[in-house]
Amino acid sequence: MLVLGIETTCDETAAAVVRRNASGQGDILSNIVHSQHDDHRAFGGVVPEIAARAHVEILDDVIRRAMAEAGVNFTQLDGIAAAAGPGLIGGVIVGLTTAKALSLVTGKPLLAVNHLEAHALTIRITHRLGFPYLLLLASGGHTQIISVEDVGRYRYIGGTVDDAIGEAFDKTAKMLGLPYPGGPEVERYAMNGDPGRFTLPRPMIGRPEPNFSLSGLKTAMRMEAARSAPLTDETVADLCASFQAAIVDVIVDRIRVALGMLRNSAWKPRALVVAGGVGANRTIRGALSAIANEAATPLMLPPPELCTDNGAMIAWAGIERLSRNMIDGLDVSPQARWPLSQTAAA
Ligand code: KG4
Numbered sequence: 001m002l003v004l005g006i007e008t009t010c011d012e013t014a015a016a017v018v019r020r021n022a023s024g025q026g027d028i029l030s031n032i033v034h035s036q037h038d039d040h041r042a043f044g045g046v047v048p049e050i051a052a053r054a055h056v057e058i059l060d061d062v063i064r065r066a067m068a069e070a071g072v073n074f075t076q077l078d079g080i081a082a083a084a085g086p087g088l089i090g091g092v093i094v095g096l097t098t099a100k101a102l103s104l105v106t107g108k109p110l111l112a113v114n115h116l117e118a119h120a121l122t123i124r125i126t127h128r129l130g131f132p133y134l135l136l137l138a139s140g141g142h143t144q145i146i147s148v149e150d151v152g153r154y155r156y157i158g159g160t161v162d163d164a165i166g167e168a169f170d171k172t173a174k175m176l177g178l179p180y181p182g183g184p185e186v187e188r189y190a191m192n193g194d195p196g197r198f199t200l201p202r203p204m205i206g207r208p209e210p211n212f213s214l215s216g217l218k219t220a221m222r223m224e225a226a227r228s229a230p231l232t233d234e235t236v237a238d239l240c241a242s243f244q245a246a247i248v249d250v251i252v253d254r255i256r257v258a259l260g261m262l263r264n265s266a267w268k269p270r271a272l273v274v275a276g277g278v279g280a281n282r283t284i285r286g287a288l289s290a291i292a293n294e295a296a297t298p299l300m301l302p303p304p305e306l307c308t309d310n311g312a313m314i315a316w317a318g319i320e321r322l323s324r325n326m327i328d329g330l331d332v333s334p335q336a337r338w339p340l341s342q343t344a345a346a
Pocket residue numbers: 010138139140141142165166167169170181182183184187276277278279280281282307308309
């Protein structure tokens with residue numbers, strides 16, 4: 001099964017061709033990601049109108065490159081997948097409309113993929129893993145703990161009541177004068193910083209439901225940064241390290257609670273899995289490895305380039321859906337909001 005995947009929900013214009021191999025995982029034949037970071041950097045975050053225009057300008061070329069690098073033509077494809085939401089609606093319309101046009105012209109089935117579902121299933125590209133598994137989905141727009149019970153069957157276990165974890169990284173970076181996207185910058189500075197220099201709150205730790213709240217941590221960071229102004233490189237590093245340490249403590253505690261909730265249930269997870277851009281953070285990956293060990297649950301991590309937004313995860317979710325005959329009509333609508341729980345199994 002060979003599928004083209006198109007991703008345009010945020011500030012990455014991406015296309016990829018993925019084939020399911022004999023052992024049931026995915027061979028990524030091409031994975032072109034054009035990051036618009038340069039277009040948005042001056043604004044310290046993604047500007048929806050700029051993103052939509054950039055997708056229009058570059059998507060055709062990104063798809064052409066993905067097809068050429070994979071060495072396949074459209075007649076060889078079994079399906080055409082695009083992220084149909086959730087995300088910035090202008091970008092979603094560009095990607096989904098392009099996929100509809102390709103589907104119409106080639107006669108290949110259209111697969112309208114939920115971007116969150118694509119993150120949730122990414123691990124199955126590279127790992128042989130059956131359902132159920134426990135997923136920490138942590139990106140710029142989303143922070144959720146989900147029990148992945150089948151394709152199209154996702155149970156919400158907990159999530160953030162305010163900011164997403166990636167958003168907290170991005171806002172921290174912005175207040176410290178570091179460029180967008182902030183996650184990798186904060187991680188880089190944190191490597192040389194003292195995580196014990198600033199005492200920051202660990203919101204929600206100890207609560208029985210595995211939820212997150214990050215706005216209080218953000219406010220505390222803002223106050224510490226203001227108190228330490230003007231900021232030296234050393235102070236920025238210490239602030240980044242202290243922030244990252246607080247986030248890590250919160251994640252570990254919240255995942256421990258979630259694993260505990262499911263331990264004796266029919267949905268005991270076969271593995272702990274991470275997805276979304278924050279999953280690329282090495283300190284967070286290390287902390288999750290410790291918690292998985294403690295719970296005697298395998299930890300499975302996609303390679304960092306499959307954690308951040310990409311077309312391969314959309315193509316793969318398309319393959320998973322196509323193999324279950326979950327095909328969409330050309331009348332399917334793009335959706336700015338689209339909770340995973342509403343991604344029906346049939
Ligand atoms: O999944 P993703 O590429 O896009 C969304 O769907 O949001 O995630 C992007 C987010 C950004 O907030 C970015 O700062 C964060 O993931 N991120 C990181 C790291 N790399 C990306 N956060 C922490 N550490 C990183 N190394």
